[in-house]
Amino acid sequence: MDNKRDQILRAAENIIANEGLHNLSMQKLAKDAGVAAGTIYRYFTDKDELIDELRRDVLTQIADSILQGSEIGSVEQRFRCIWFNIIRLGETCTMERLNFEQYTHLPGANSEEHRQFERATFAPLHALFNEAKAEGVIVDLNDELLFALALEPAVGLCRRMRRTGLNFSMDELEVVCDLSWHAIKR
């Protein structure tokens, strides 16, 4: 019965998304997950480890969603796919799932160990940037700067959509995606 563990993780994700980390108590979590308080400790050694596992779990979900479908086409097509995947994270934001910014504020998300896990999870993105640089399609800057220039706008809009609940029109988004791409295009 490994789905107990998953029930617990999903319930924890839900509570943090809706009420914040400071409202995640083990008894509430147990109640929401439909298990007894003690059961949680069969699957996680303590609250810290549970949050640790949740962090990894959520990052994997987010990365899958962002990289989905970005394996085919020209580098520009693949870039646009990722750009709109990020936007989609803001549009389809439910109250049941943690989003990227909430995730980055889980304790431990800034540890060297976790950043390494992050780098590995987003390896396909780095591969795309390297390919594009090798082809001479985009400017030769390091990946952090490229991400900041071209994808951070999408992240920012995603964040704003979630915060304000306001959506942007497809036309507007197309324009911004275009300008984002041209910002790093050689």
Added chain:
Amino acid sequence: MDNKRDQILRAAENIIANEGLHNLSMQKLAKDAGVAAGTIYRYFTDKDELIDELRRDVLTQIADSILQGSEIGSVEQRFRCIWFNIIRLGETCTMERLNFEQYTHLPGANSEEHRQFERATFAPLHALFNEAKAEGVIVDLNDELLFALALEPAVGLCRRMRRTGLNFSMDELEVVCDLSWHAIKR
């Protein structure tokens, strides 16, 4: 003695910046601020209101820092000033002050009431965008999209500098600022 109130806010900011919101207890806060636990309740009705006040206080600090010196020069010069002010927030990030991303995750930061306060606080930035659009210097998009395209890269780099502790060279930053500006330049 209104500096008692400020002592308390500064100590709260410090604790949240260093140990996170979930480690902010009223007794620890009292000890760190150098007052008795009961004294806090002379200045704030309860913990929620204290965090409310802290949120406003920190936003004002951040806005002052970001807008500092951006009143003079051409729209491009003023834009560059703001862009590097944001970067400076990442570089001079101390452990004693809350940064922008930590601030956005204080409970209540997404309330309609607070977003209105935010808009008012950043009014000079909206004025700058409007002036630039009126002059025809930048593309005619709404402020959210302009911010996402041109300033979100700076915010992203600021965030990364704080998370990883890594700084970028002035040359690199100049290049990225330039490309950010050109992304919205007509």
Added chain:
DNA sequence: CGCTTATGAATGAACGTTCATTCATTCTAG
């Protein structure tokens, strides 16, 4: 097959601690 025994997942009451908040008391400035 039926009966007994062993297993370990699941439980939730109970534990000691820490929490936010209160208030009778003490201090202090005018």
Added chain:
DNA sequence: CTAGAATGAATGAACGTTCATTCATAAGCG
């Protein structure tokens, strides 16, 4: 002397965690 500011011990609720107990299922055996 007095009024308001400051105190910090006291309070009960809520916290993370533990553990004796329960119970459905599996294993062992004649």
